[in-house]
Amino acid sequence: MAYSEKLLDHFKNPRNVGTLDKNSTSVGTGLVGAPECGDVMRLQIEVDPITKKITEAKFKTFGCGSAIASSSLATEWLKGKTVDEALAIDNMAIVEELALPPVKIHCSVLAEDAIKGAIKDYQAKNGVQTAESIAASH
């Protein structure tokens, strides 16, 4: 299977690898996947309490190349977005950007789930219960 240049670039030079303090109230953590499925993705966001914009995003992923590239791309897209804008990120946009083949679509779904998970965690910590966060938990 030949991968796109963009995917290979994100895989070889992943952006925003790292860890934020998961106990901070301004940080939301999404941990999705399972070791027995061969993929675990952890994505974290840090939100500015005043502007409500995402100022920092970090990830670590155990998984295939497409899962790693999807999460790297997701962190790039998240920075500078508001929480509501971030909730609108759709896995198909990742599929398109990285030209993921059909068998790799679930890797992008994992990235979308990780984004939603991080936002949900942030909102829970900050007492927000929006319609989106309720929907996202399903």
Next chain:
Amino acid sequence: MGQRLIYLDNNATTPTDPRVVEAMIPYFHEIPGNAASRNHPFGWAAEQAVDNARKQIADLVNVDEREIIFTSGATESDNLAIKGVFEMYQRKGDHIITVKTEHKAVLDACAKVEKMGGKVTYLDVQRNGLIRLEDLEAAITDKTVLVSIMWANNETGVIQPMKEIGDICAKHGVLFMSDATQAVGKIPVDPKAVGVHLMAFTSHKMYGPKGVGALFVNRKSPRVKVTSQMDGGGHERGMRSGTLNVPGIVGFGKAAELAKEEMQQDAERLSKLRDKLESALMGSLEEAYVNGTRESRMPHVTNISFKHVEGEGLMMTFNQNIAVSSGSACTSASLEPSYVLVALGLGDDLAHSSLRFSLGRFTTEEDIDETIAKVTEGVNHMRDISPIWEMYKEGIDIDAIEWSEH
């Protein structure tokens, strides 16, 4: 790109040896005959070439040339042996014993036997990949007609105790079939010496061309027969119809001749290189585990799990120029990792994290040195970005986490 390509996936297929290619060439155009054409020189020449190859192949495994049936490969040979024995010996019994770590060609042929009304026992293996002889003996009943156990495993290289298995089969009077695809041409294989009555193997795993294989069928004491699975002109003593692939068979024969001459020196050289690769990786990387026993193993294979690194992702760090294979699920459309490694009892963490390195006649020391460097770098890169490696390093019990399965 522009980089040197390194091929360490010789268990998937071996490159055809140039000397084999050379031997085959005349049989496409200059000598075009059908080996079954008995009435003209074209046919005679083709038949002579096939007879010669049959002799070369029989010599390699120390059997009579009349005991070699040509097929299209080991998949067909496995199918012919298993379904063919089941059909031929139906009046004697309907039970077959095999092992969970067999190749799909054997497992799926056995599944077909079950559909046809037969019964199949799938033996477990131990953590080291070997069967327990007591399990085999306990599984044999008066309805058992066949035991099918591979000589060497394609994923781990583990070699089963063939002589001991053969003795048990002889004691109980059941036929013993072996898929020896990964062993023939690489280590000494002598079916008669260990009591194997049927043996499948293939040309393209021993530096011959693809699309040609053989089934050894014992002719005397016992005289074994199989019901043909491919009906037609009655070629190969009626056991396998179809015009013989003359150039392929000539190449297979040449490959067998070369293997007989060079097997020992190849094996000695490759086991040194394999050991170098294995000890370098195990020495420089923590939490690396060899899968399958190292005591009874093919000389050119090692299968290593690198904990908390996903195999397919790891391969992608170097697969622009190094070819290996992974037991990880993500290389296939399924979510299940290699059933062979699961049968060895590996946990999910290790089963998703394995790489198989299989060296071959054309592997050089330079290939191994570069592989050591690139794989070490790749494992370190993948661990730097692995959340579960981070948790492991922090002493968090990964099994205690409630994962959201999907």
